[in-house]
Structure formats: structure tokens, C-alpha cells
Amino acid sequence: MKLAHYARVWLASARYSIIRTMMFRFDFLMWTLVEFFWMSVNILLIGIIYAHTSSIAGWSKYEMLLLVGTAMILQRLVMGLFWSNLFELGRNIRSGQFDFFLCQPGNPIFMVSTRKLDPDGLLNSIVAIAVVVYSAHRLGLHPTILNIALYVLLLFISLIIHYSALLLIVSTTFWIIGTEGIEGGYFNIFEFSRLPREALRGAASLIFVYGLPAVVASNVPASVLIHGFEPMNMLWLAGLAVVWFWLAVWCFRRGLRRYSSASS
Amino acid sequence: MIATLNKYWQSFLVGIQSNIVYRWNFFLRGLFSLTHLIVVVALWSAAYHGHPTIGGFSLGATLTYFVVMLGLQYFIGAFNEDYQISEEIRNGLINQFLLKPINYFAYRFSIFISARTVSGLLILIPVGVAYAFLHHDISLPPESWRLWIGLPALLMSALIQFTIAYCFGLLSFWFLEIQSFIILSYAIETLLGGQMFPLDLMPANLYRISEYLPYFYQMYFPAAIFTGRIATPAQALSGLAIQACWVVALLAIAALLWRRGLRRHTAVGG
Numbered sequence: 001m002k003l004a005h006y007a008r009v010w011l012a013s014a015r016y017s018i019i020r021t022m023m024f025r026f027d028f029l030m031w032t033l034v035e036f037f038w039m040s041v042n043i044l045l046i047g048i049i050y051a052h053t054s055s056i057a058g059w060s061k062y063e064m065l066l067l068v069g070t071a072m073i074l075q076r077l078v079m080g081l082f083w084s085n086l087f088e089l090g091r092n093i094r095s096g097q098f099d100f101f102l103c104q105p106g107n108p109i110f111m112v113s114t115r116k117l118d119p120d121g122l123l124n125s126i127v128a129i130a131v132v133v134y135s136a137h138r139l140g141l142h143p144t145i146l147n148i149a150l151y152v153l154l155l156f157i158s159l160i161i162h163y164s165a166l167l168l169i170v171s172t173t174f175w176i177i178g179t180e181g182i183e184g185g186y187f188n189i190f191e192f193s194r195l196p197r198e199a200l201r202g203a204a205s206l207i208f209v210y211g212l213p214a215v216v217a218s219n220v221p222a223s224v225l226i227h228g229f230e231p232m233n234m235l236w237l238a239g240l241a242v243v244w245f246w247l248a249v250w251c252f253r254r255g256l257r258r259y260s261s262a263s264s
Numbered sequence: 265m266i267a268t269l270n271k272y273w274q275s276f277l278v279g280i281q282s283n284i285v286y287r288w289n290f291f292l293r294g295l296f297s298l299t300h301l302i303v304v305v306a307l308w309s310a311a312y313h314g315h316p317t318i319g320g321f322s323l324g325a326t327l328t329y330f331v332v333m334l335g336l337q338y339f340i341g342a343f344n345e346d347y348q349i350s351e352e353i354r355n356g357l358i359n360q361f362l363l364k365p366i367n368y369f370a371y372r373f374s375i376f377i378s379a380r381t382v383s384g385l386l387i388l389i390p391v392g393v394a395y396a397f398l399h400h401d402i403s404l405p406p407e408s409w410r411l412w413i414g415l416p417a418l419l420m421s422a423l424i425q426f427t428i429a430y431c432f433g434l435l436s437f438w439f440l441e442i443q444s445f446i447i448l449s450y451a452i453e454t455l456l457g458g459q460m461f462p463l464d465l466m467p468a469n470l471y472r473i474s475e476y477l478p479y480f481y482q483m484y485f486p487a488a489i490f491t492g493r494i495a496t497p498a499q500a501l502s503g504l505a506i507q508a509c510w511v512v513a514l515l516a517i518a519a520l521l522w523r524r525g526l527r528r529h530t531a532v533g534g
Binding site: 024051053057196198199 | 292293296297299300302303306307308309310311312313314315318319441444445447448451452454455460461465466467
């Protein structure tokens with residue numbers, strides 16, 4: 001019953017977001033272009049490097065493109081589903097408008113995270129999916145239905161990791177008010193998601209493969225398509241999702257206790 | 265003349281003070297940029313594996329390029345000047361400048377210089393950290409002409425960076441929301457300004473086209489002079505001439521946008 005209630009709230013927000021997007025069609029077109037262009041920049045980088053070399057850390061050109069495509073799907077979904085909401089969360093904490101969300105009848109984390117959708121991000125996730133499909137085709141992969149279902153499941157788990165990291169970063173605003181632009185830290189951390197795990201060695205591997213979740217969140221789903229079922233990696237990813245989500249929720253709640261509104 | 269300079273000197277000093285307030289913000293951004301540098305080092309080290317050179321340059325030369333680009337970004341790059349100008353237009357704060365004997369471009373430019381002074385000094389800490397880890401790889405070519413041509417190139421790059429941001433800010437005279445324009449332009453700058461990869465790695469014909477675009481002169485050009493990716497003084501001087509043309513063209517566009525924009529401006533609020 002409660003779940004159905006939240007689903008209704010989310011659908012109402014989605015409807016509102018789509019109507020709003022249709023009101024600002026030019027803006028929608030521009031943002032779609034912006035995101036599309038950013039994705040092209042990343043694909044071009046792969047093209048330029050592989051014009052001079054045949055392998056990066058043992059990954060061929062199209063394996064790398066599949067990895068980058070996977071990272072892009074995740075980032076587009078974050079942009080489409082959560083970015084605007086969590087970006088505004090920081091601002092709202094600073095301005096005191098966060099009160100508005102606390103007054104709503106529902107879980108504050110759900111309410112602050114789902115108020116808006118950005119259809120441009122969601123639309124571009126289709127382009128990112130096309131990049132993955134094209135790479136898989138060029139690699140001559142023939143994944144089974146089960147493999148594809150696993151890939152989708154792992155993407156969902158990775159999305160939880162991405163969301164948790166973003167929520168965690170924005171929640172620091174409860175403690176340090178002057179954090180304008182700190183959300184950008186999300187992009188810095190998840191820039192690693194376009195790297196093959198094997199490219200990081202030594203201390204960098206310790207921090208960015210085993211410490212922060214960016215590399216694993218993209219490498220594990222991509223590997224399922226390329227190499228098939230890898231139970232240990234899947235368990236690792238699921239474990240990370242549980243830990244990071246718990247940490248983000250805990251941090252948000254601790255922050256909430258500190259929140260004392262602002263202005264008048 | 266001195267009175268005029270003094271006026272903008274004062275706004276520079278105020279700019280220094282207000283930017284020191286954001287010192288942690290700049291410092292954190294600089295620190296975050298280190299993570300970008302780690303990605304760059306990991307990616308390019310892996311790409312160079314089994315290849316002593318790529319595009320005629322060693323791994324060390326390529327890493328030097330990226331470290332110099334990181335430093336330059338905080339010394340001459342435009343950050344949020346476009347947003348600040350846009351905000352001043354939208355909420356009417358710009359009206360006060362219309363009534364005072366002050367040139368808005370010069371005022372904004374002096375604030376820009378003060379912001380880059382603060383952010384430039386702060387980035388020295390992360391760049392120092394990067395240097396400590398990469399000092400075996402980092403080396404700059406010793407020729408003195410690189411300094412004499414590189415410094416004016418650097419100044420003009422700063423002017424180009426600021427003027428492009430200024431022009432985007434002025435778009436607020438026509439559009440309510442300019443964020444998407446700015447981010448689209450930023451994406452183009454990232455690509456054609458050489459932040460993703462050294463531009464000389466592009467196919468030769470694309471590189472030649474990029475040499476005639478303003479993005480080439482925003483940051484890549486001085487970085488390429490300092491790091492040896494532009495090989496001869498003759499190439500550097502011809503680049504400097506094209507850069508000077510872009511400075512003049514962009515200043516003219518900025519002046520035009522300002523005049524046209526003011527005609528549309530309705531001076532609400534303030």
C-alpha cells in the first residue's frame with residue numbers, strides 16, 4: 001500500500017516534469033544537445049587514443065567503447081532521474097527552502113530525490129544504450145537473454161551506488177554551508193567509471209577500485225556482457241550498493257538532525 | 265588615466281577580498297581536479313604501454329601537457345563569470361553600472377583577474393602535489409623563445425577566455441535561461457580547447473581546421489608552446505597573429521552585444 005502511494009507520487013512528479021519540459025521545448029532541445037555532445041566528446045577520446053594504440057590495459061577498442069557506453073548509461077540515468085533534485089537539495093538547505101520538503105507527507109529522502117525528472121537525460125540514455133549495442137555487435141558478442149537480464153540488473157545496482165554517492169556528497173551541505181559546486185565532485189569521482197579496472201595500479205587501485213565505487217560500478221556490468229556470468233564480481237557490486245546506500249542514508253539523517261532552517 | 269586605472273585597481277582589490285571568501289571552494293575544486301589528473305595518468309599510461317611515443321611525444325611529454333593544462337585552467341580559465349554577469353542582468357544589479365562612470369567590461373575583467381589570482385595561487389598546492397608524484401615524467405623544453413612568445417599568448421588566452429564568458433553572460437539580455445548555452449560551449453571548449461587530449465593527436469586536417477578556431481587559443485596554444493608541442497618559433501608567431509585576430513574579433517562581438525543588449529534592457533529591479 002505504501003509502495004503504491006510512493007509510486008503514485010513519483011508518477012505525478014514525472015507527469016509534472018514532462019509537462020514542464022514540453023512548455024520549454026527549446027530548453028529541452030538545447031539540453032539534449034548538450035548531453036549528446038558530452039557523450040560524443042568521450043567517444044571521440046576513445047577514437048583518438050585507439051588511432052595510436054590497439055589496447056588499453058588489455059581492453060580492445062570496442063570493449064573500451066562498451067565500458068564507456070555502460071558508464072554513460074549510468075550517468076544519463078542519474079542525470080535524468082536524480083541530478084536536478086539533488087543539485088537543488090544543496091541550494092535548498094542553504095536557502096532554507098528545504099523546509100518545504102520536510103512538510104510533505106512522505107520520506108524526506110524520497111521526496112527530495114524524485115520531485116523532478118529530466119527527460120533529456122533519459123532520452124540520451126537511449127543513445128548510450130545504442131553505443132553499448134553497437135560495441136557488442138562489433139565485438140561479435142551474442143549475449144543470451146539471461147546475460148542481458150543480468151546486465152540490466154547490475155546496471156540497476158550500479159545506479160543505486162551512483163545515487164548514494166551523489167546523495168552523500170550533497171549531504172555535506174548540512175555541515176559545510178558554503179559548498180556551492182560540490183555536486184561537481186560526483187563527476188570527478190565517476191570519471192573513473194570510464195577506466196578499465198586493470199588501468200589502475202598500486203595506491204590508485206586501492207583507492208579507486210577498492211575504496212571508491214566508481215570503477216566497479218561500470219566494469220562489473222560491462223564484464224557480464226563481454227565475459228559472461230561472474231558471481232564474485234556481482235556479489236562485490238551488490239555488497240558495495242548496500243554499504244554505500246546505507247552510508248548515504250545515515251549521513252543524510254545525521255545531517256537532517258543538524259538542519260535548523262535558514263532566513264525568515 | 266591614473267584615476268581610471270585606480271578605479272579598476274579598487275575593483276580588483278574588492279575582487280581579491282570577495283574571492284578569498286571562496287578560497288575553500290577553489291581549493292576543493294583544485295583538489296577534485298587532481299582526481300581528473302589521476303584518470304589522465306592511468307588512461308595514458310595504459311595507452312602508452314608498449315609504445316615509446318604517441319603522436320611523436322613520450323608519456324612524460326603528454327603528462328607534462330596535462331599538468332600544465334590543469335595549472336592554466338586556474339590561472340587563466342573562465343569559471344563562473346558568465347553566470348555572474350547573467351545574474352547581474354537578470355536581477356537588475358547591472359543598472360547601477362549604467363549610471364556610474366565605469367566601463368562594465370573593464371570592471372568585470374578586473375574582477376576576473378582578481379579571481380584568477382586567488383584560484384591560480386591556490387592551484388599551486390594541488391599542482392605541487394601532482395609534481396611530487398610525477399616529477400620523473402614532467403619536463404619542460406628549455407628554449408627561451410617559448411617564454412617570450414608563451415607569455416603574450418597566455419595573456420591573450422586569458423582575454424579570450426574572459427571575453428567568451430562575457431559574451432555568453434550578455435546573452436541574458438535576450439534569453440531567460442543561458443545555462444544550456446554555457447554548458448554546450450563548455451563541452452566544445454573541452455574538446456577543441458585540448459582538455460580531453462592534445463589537439464595534435466587529431467587527424468592532420470582536423471588539427472589544421474582547429475588552428476583557426478578561437479577554442480585553440482583559449483588554453484591549448486600557450487600550453488603547447490610551453491610544453492614543446494608547437495615545435496618552432498615561426499609556428500608560434502603565426503599562431504600568435506591568429507590569436508590576436510581572435511582577441512580583436514571577440515572584443516568587437518562583446519561591444520556589439522553590449523550595445524544591442526542595452527537597447528533591449530528594461531532595467532527591472534536593482
